[in-house]
Amino acid sequence: MSEFHRRDMLILAGLAAFAPLAAKAATARPQARLRFDGDDVQGGLVQGHIESGERAEVWVDGNPVRADDGRFCFGFGRDAAKPVLVRVRYDGRFEEAQQVTPKKRSFRFQRINGLPEKYVSPPKDVLDRIARDTAIVREARSHDSDEMWFSEKFDWPTKGPITSIYGSQRILNGEPREPHYGVDIAGPHGEPIIAPSPGIVTLAEELYLSGNTMLLDHGHGVSTSYLHMSRMDVRVGDELDRGQQMGLVGATGRVTGPHLCWRLNWFQTRLDAALLAPPRMGAKA
Ligand SMILES: [Zn+2]
Known part of the structure; x- marks a missing residue:
């Protein structure tokens, strides 16, 4: 705190x-x-x-x-x-x-090379799909429910080393891209992902860039996102208990290997999920 x-x-x-x-x-x-x-x-x-x-x-x-x-x-x-x-x-x-007044942080640069070019500079025919995906995610993040789960402590949603943190400026195949808004946890393929706090599933869909993607509503506009899952075990509308399995770590979408990209949002504002969870090696800048 x-x-x-x-x-x-x-x-x-x-x-x-x-x-x-x-x-x-x-x-x-x-x-x-x-x-x-x-x-x-x-x-x-x-x-x-x-x-x-x-x-x-x-x-x-x-x-x-x-x-x-x-x-x-x-x-x-x-x-x-x-x-x-x-x-x-x-x-x-x-x-x-x-x-x-927000305190300032310093963010890192992260260079990722060897990504398939279709993900770095998507061809025109997939831009429509990405736009559609973006609209779906925005809608899911806009829920303003009266649940109070945002005020409880959060657990980490899966095990594994932290390989990328919030806020890093990404350079993909040498080209600057938008900052990374998630914390990446490189659990092995098939590692269970659990709800870090109670929440209602508001999105469970395969998206072009983020692969199998889920979103949990924790109330008052606070949501968490789970990207690149290999399997999704719950459905939109399900109310999850803390610790309930949501799915498995995977490598779907724009990835170089299996990991969970975990994100926190307040409506459309992207926040740092690692700040909510207990201290963990390598999770914060
Ligand atoms: Zn990520």
Whole structure:
């Protein structure tokens, strides 16, 4: 858990909105009921806690986010640099706002050579399929369910050495490509993949680049993705327990060998799954 610095926190709105009630409320209510934990770093999932049972509405940089039982979350992308403003309105009356600033990380370069050219520069006739795949994945990542599993601890989904981490700038066959957003675990072909936290399957499909691909919804826009599987054992709509087998490690799609590419998303923002799981050799930059 990273520490949040008090200097980043500002009480911006306070109790000014309803002047007749303000004096009474100021003595009756503690001012800062909003606190954060999780990872306030690039690629991190930040967890918000509202220390109050009352109804609260939450906005992150002006966009409403779901809050249930005093819990909400948001993510910082790989290149996030600016503070975000989190605003909470309690009981439709009192507002509190705090800024959260992402800490910078340094990311590596990774060169991969010898990939089949059809994957590095796909021919025109497969670009349509890739576009279709992208739309399917975006839809699966857009679920905003009221499940609270995102706030639980996550396990690693499979065994094996970490061979690539989040955020690396990839150079495929000498050509710069988009950063790698997963953590690659080079389990042997056929190694079981388990649900690292409870989740609902929202995607189980063979895609052109990522092969057999699954997505689990953990609530509040938080999802995890599982790429290149050799076998998928569960179906869309299934609710998985922590530790339940989802399928097997494979080498389907754009790969040089069997591995699981494991990813974490907050809606369309790609986060670092390794930050959620227990420390593991080679998993973090
Ligand atoms: Zn990967």
